[in-house]
Amino acid sequence: MVTSATGEHALSMIGAGGHHKETFITKYIFSTDHKMIGKQFLFTGMAWAVIGGLFSVLFRVQLAWPDETFPFLEQIFSNWFDEGHMTPEAYYALVTMHGTIMVFFVLTASLSGTFANFLIPLQIGARDMASPIMNALSYWLFVLSSLIMLASIFLPTGMASAGWTIYPPLSILPQASSGSGMGMTLWLVSMVFFIASQLLAGINYISTVLNLRTKGMLMTRMPLTVWALFFTAVVGLLSFPVLFSAAVLLVFDKGLGTSFYLSDIFIGGKALGYSGGNAILFQHLFWFLGHPEVYIVILPAMGIVSEILSISSRKPVFGYKAMILSLLGIVVLSFLVWAHHMFVTGMNPFLGSVFALFTLLIAVPSSVKVFNWLTTIWRGNIKMTVAAVFSLGFVSMFISGGLTGIWLGNATVDIQLHDTYFVIGHFHLVMGVAAFFGMFAGIYHWFPKMFGRFMNETLGYIHFFITFIGGYLIFWPMHYLGMSGVPRRYYDFNEFHAFNEYHDMNLLISVSAIVVFAAQFIFVINFFYSMKKGRKSTELNPWKANTLEWTTPIEPGHGNWLGELPTVYRWPYDYSKFEEGPDFIPQTVPLTEADIESDKRLLH
Amino acid sequence: MMVYPISEKYNQQKAHRFTMYLALMSITMAFAGLTSAYLVRKGAGNWVNFPMPVEFYTSTVILLISSATMHVAHISNKKGHPKMATLGLLVTIALGLLFAFFQYKGWQDLNFSGIYIDGNPAGSFFYVITGLHAAHVLGGIAFLLVALFRSYRLFFIKKESTTIINKKGEALKVRTDLLSMYWHFMDFLWVYIFLFLFFNLNH
Numbered sequence: 085m086v087t088s089a090t091g092e093h094a095l096s097m098i099g100a101g102g103h104h105k106e107t108f109i110t111k112y113i114f115s116t117d118h119k120m121i122g123k124q125f126l127f128t129g130m131a132w133a134v135i136g137g138l139f140s141v142l143f144r145v146q147l148a149w150p151d152e153t154f155p156f157l158e159q160i161f162s163n164w165f166d167e168g169h170m171t172p173e174a175y176y177a178l179v180t181m182h183g184t185i186m187v188f189f190v191l192t193a194s195l196s197g198t199f200a201n202f203l204i205p206l207q208i209g210a211r212d213m214a215s216p217i218m219n220a221l222s223y224w225l226f227v228l229s230s231l232i233m234l235a236s237i238f239l240p241t242g243m244a245s246a247g248w249t250i251y252p253p254l255s256i257l258p259q260a261s262s263g264s265g266m267g268m269t270l271w272l273v274s275m276v277f278f279i280a281s282q283l284l285a286g287i288n289y290i291s292t293v294l295n296l297r298t299k300g301m302l303m304t305r306m307p308l309t310v311w312a313l314f315f316t317a318v319v320g321l322l323s324f325p326v327l328f329s330a331a332v333l334l335v336f337d338k339g340l341g342t343s344f345y346l347s348d349i350f351i352g353g354k355a356l357g358y359s360g361g362n363a364i365l366f367q368h369l370f371w372f373l374g375h376p377e378v379y380i381v382i383l384p385a386m387g388i389v390s391e392i393l394s395i396s397s398r399k400p401v402f403g404y405k406a407m408i409l410s411l412l413g414i415v416v417l418s419f420l421v422w423a424h425h426m427f428v429t430g431m432n433p434f435l436g437s438v439f440a441l442f443t444l445l446i447a448v449p450s451s452v453k454v455f456n457w458l459t460t461i462w463r464g465n466i467k468m469t470v471a472a473v474f475s476l477g478f479v480s481m482f483i484s485g486g487l488t489g490i491w492l493g494n495a496t497v498d499i500q501l502h503d504t505y506f507v508i509g510h511f512h513l514v515m516g517v518a519a520f521f522g523m524f525a526g527i528y529h530w531f532p533k534m535f536g537r538f539m540n541e542t543l544g545y546i547h548f549f550i551t552f553i554g555g556y557l558i559f560w561p562m563h564y565l566g567m568s569g570v571p572r573r574y575y576d577f578n579e580f581h582a583f584n585e586y587h588d589m590n591l592l593i594s595v596s597a598i599v600v601f602a603a604q605f606i607f608v609i610n611f612f613y614s615m616k617k618g619r620k621s622t623e624l625n626p627w628k629a630n631t632l633e634w635t636t637p638i639e640p641g642h643g644n645w646l647g648e649l650p651t652v653y654r655w656p657y658d659y660s661k662f663e664e665g666p667d668f669i670p671q672t673v674p675l676t677e678a679d680i681e682s683d684k685r686l687l688h
Numbered sequence: 689m690m691v692y693p694i695s696e697k698y699n700q701q702k703a704h705r706f707t708m709y710l711a712l713m714s715i716t717m718a719f720a721g722l723t724s725a726y727l728v729r730k731g732a733g734n735w736v737n738f739p740m741p742v743e744f745y746t747s748t749v750i751l752l753i754s755s756a757t758m759h760v761a762h763i764s765n766k767k768g769h770p771k772m773a774t775l776g777l778l779v780t781i782a783l784g785l786l787f788a789f790f791q792y793k794g795w796q797d798l799n800f801s802g803i804y805i806d807g808n809p810a811g812s813f814f815y816v817i818t819g820l821h822a823a824h825v826l827g828g829i830a831f832l833l834v835a836l837f838r839s840y841r842l843f844f845i846k847k848e849s850t851t852i853i854n855k856k857g858e859a860l861k862v863r864t865d866l867l868s869m870y871w872h873f874m875d876f877l878w879v880y881i882f883l884f885l886f887f888n889l890n891h
Contacts, residue, residue: 214703287710295703325714329721336816341806344729344813360734360809365725372721 114224116216117642121223122202123534126527128230129194130608135237136185139178141601146170148594150576163240172575176245177263179573181237183248184271188278189233191381191519193226196320199384199526200289200313202534206633207307209298209650211643214291222284229277236270244271247573249370252345252363256338259351272335279324279331286324289317298632300652305671307631307656308407312387315411316380319418323376330369337361364429371422378515379418382482383411385522386453389475392529393457395629396472397464398667400657403456410449410456417446427495428502436495443493450486454479465660469627470544474525477552478518484556485514488563503573506566509559517555524548524607532626536639537618543610547603554600561589630656630670654679708866712873715824719877722820723884726813730888736808737889740882741797744818747790748882751825754783755875762868765861770843773864777836780871784829791822814885821881825874828867835863 115121142161145154153168164174201219205212213219236243245263246255250271258265293314297306306314333344337358345366346358394401401407423431423439457479466472488510491497501507524547531539570583577583577590625634632652636644650672658669662678669679729735761776795815803811838860 214707218707283711283714287707287714290710291703291707295706321710321714322717325716325718326721329718329725332816332820333722333725336805336812342812342816343806343809344725357806362729362732365728368728369721369725 114220116212116220118201118205118213118216118219119534119640119644121219122198122200124223125194125197125201125226128227129190129198130611132185132189132194132230133604134608136182136190137601137604139182139185141598142170143175143178143182144594144597146175146575147577148591150578163238163242173242173245173262175575176247176261176573177243177267180245180247180263181243184233184244186516187248187377187381188275189230191515191523192320192377193278193282195519195523196289196313196316196380196384197223197226197285198523199309199388199530200285200317202530203309203633204289204292204313205296206533206636206640206644207310207631208293208296208301209632209645209652210292210296211645211649213288214296215288218284219288222281222288225277225281225284229274229281232270232274232277236267236274239267239270241266243267249367249374250334251370252334252337252361252366253349256334256346257349257351257356269338272331272338275331276328279328282320282324286317286320289313290321293317298649298652301632301671302652304405304408305652305655307387308390308401308404309384309387311408311411312383312390315415316383319376319380319383319415322419323373323380326369327373330366330373333369334366364426367426367429368423371425372419374425375422376418378511379414381519382515382522383414385478385519385526386411388522388526388529389457389478390453390460391631392471392475392525393460393479394657394659395529395627396469396475397461397466398659399460399464400659400661401456402459402462403452404655404657406452407456410452413449413452414446417442417449421446421493424493424495424498427498433495440493440495444490447486447490447493450482454483454486469528470539470541470548471525471529473545473548474521474528477548478521478525480552481513481518481521481555484560485510485512485518489514500569501566503571504566505562505570505572508572509562509566512559512562513555517551517559521551524551527611529627530633531614531618532621532638533633533636533640535615535618536621537614538621538626539614539618540610543606547606547610550603550606551600554596554603557596558593558600561593565589625670628666628668630658630668632671635670635672704862704866705869708869712870715873715877719817719820719881722813722817723881726817726884726888729809729813734808736803736810738798738801738803738811740886740889741794743790743794743797744882747787747794748878750783750787750790751875751878754780754787755872757783758868758871762864765864770839770857774836774839774843777832777839777864781829781832781836784825784832788822788826788829791818794818810889817881817885821874821878824877828870828874831863831867832871835860835867838863 111117112120115124142157142164145157154165154170155168157170158165158168161174164170164178170178201213204210242261242263244250244255244267245261246268250268254260255264255268293306293310297303333342336342337344337346341357343358343361345363346356346361347363348359349356390401390407420442421439423435424443427436427439461476488506492501492507492510528539528544531537565586568586570577570586574580577586621638624636624638627634632650635650637646652671653674654669654671656671658679660667661669757776757779761773761780764770764772764776795818798811798814803814805812805815838856842856842860
């Protein structure tokens, strides 16, 4: 055990297997250790991803073979099938819940929950989060919210089916669909706990980054992962409360008969009691969260990818400050573009042009990031680890999906493409598959730190290539469908002669989706097998990285560092700095004369 | 629990205050969302104006006074007068409950004059915004009660001297500090809501 003059008495209590006694329950279940909470978020997120993915497979089966009957599916999902056919209500419910689960439960809670919890304290040199109790509370509120959402899936009246955007009046009136009764109520209750969980988590992340950095860890020496997770938390902190307000008004409309969102509505010739509401108001409030939400999803993946690309190409990240400023630019602009989801609501064309302008402006910081990723790997000595190929896959998906964003940001083009498969293709590439790739890259990269073992690389490459090719096969054709005007959320295209000729394309998409879904089990099996039986990690720093998490013991205990907290002297991207010696210089190595000279030259 | 070196402990406390600022920022966003929805909806017309219930003037004064008593509690705790601090907490809780009572009377008054929650959105917004604020005040009272209980047990039953700095006394100081930040913010938020509704209902 390290002893030093300043902290001998204090340090004897800290560290891996020290005197800090832990029972099974305090260690694995009600843990306040940020690393365990991160893993808990990861496990919960994986369970949700399987459910969300399964839902998408089910509705893709319906779209590919609308005339076939599936008695075996009916036996498993008897609630959603009738005489071997999926019911239209079930189709809408599955689409709704696929979106809800993937956007909120997997890519928001689980992506930033896993990596912010796991990486922030380790990479800034802190013992734990600013408030470990609040952190644990945030996870358990997420569990509570998950259980409520899970319960709604088994309701005999069906789960919420108004789309993940829960636009009124669909979501408010039980007459609109059977899922808008109890299913929608549970959806809203679940989201209240979810928002509380996200706020507690986000407040904690921001506070930790700003207050608990170790000696020498200036803001400008933080790894880009921490910067990205920090900005993610800021966006969440400012946008989730507004969704809360929107949901409160929706709950009042639903339960107490107020008319915030509903105007005069006649059903079967009879007037309902609502009058004077405004459904567009909900869309404004929803998208004020909803658009920043897509950045909450993609920013952590951007940070993870920046870090991994620099490590695996053995080169400093290109334009570190430009990377941070572009993140900041995205954060600011993300709050000024929400109405580009609402170009078809009959908004004032002048207002529309303002939102189109801001939307196109957001392409600037995004392109800066893409440029910097490409220049980071440019002429680098790239080590094609699994994490690296997933990071490259992320960049590919982000470019492909991002370019179509410029089409959709133009109000005039968007009016043609609105609510078609073009939109589905766009956002699945840019924030769906891309964010998943960032998540996979992070898991493969930090797995040795999480579990002290490596994941199997061969299975990792197989998983990557099937997912990468499959991802394009699913979402690329959707752009053509969308340009031909095929609308989203339709249950059965056979009913429309105009869309008959696209049946083969739908078939291709569905088959690819099934294959990609099946391939994810390669990852799941690899994950759990490697956790128990994988190759043991024997060196402290297997990827030869500079950041602080690799200075802890292989499996750090609660408190992370055995001795004093490390002191930081340099930025985290000193790769291949000198021609001789090792090609990386960890942040804890003091600056030398030669460093100071070269820093003057490099100006970072 | 872990034991940190002193300098790490100081950082932890600074983080607590900062965490409270962030929490208040998120509450601000929730009410900013509601009041901007109010303005957007009002701009669309079909809007019924009604006078602010008189009880709300009284409750505003009560909440302003409670902010002062909370400040007394906070300062006394800092300067080492725990009994005065305990009294300050007690009075603040009483005034907080009185505020909630007057809010309730105000809503009752509105209901009598025919402004219902499921009527014109002008009324619905009024109930929801003031109701959500009252819920936040009641939440604050719950935490104040915990602080009062701990303070009472520590300084009146166990008769601990404040000259001995112990862990529980320190924790209580941090708790009162954070609570006073929250309480002043609730006061400020109410003044904002009151003025917002006052000017919107009269123009």
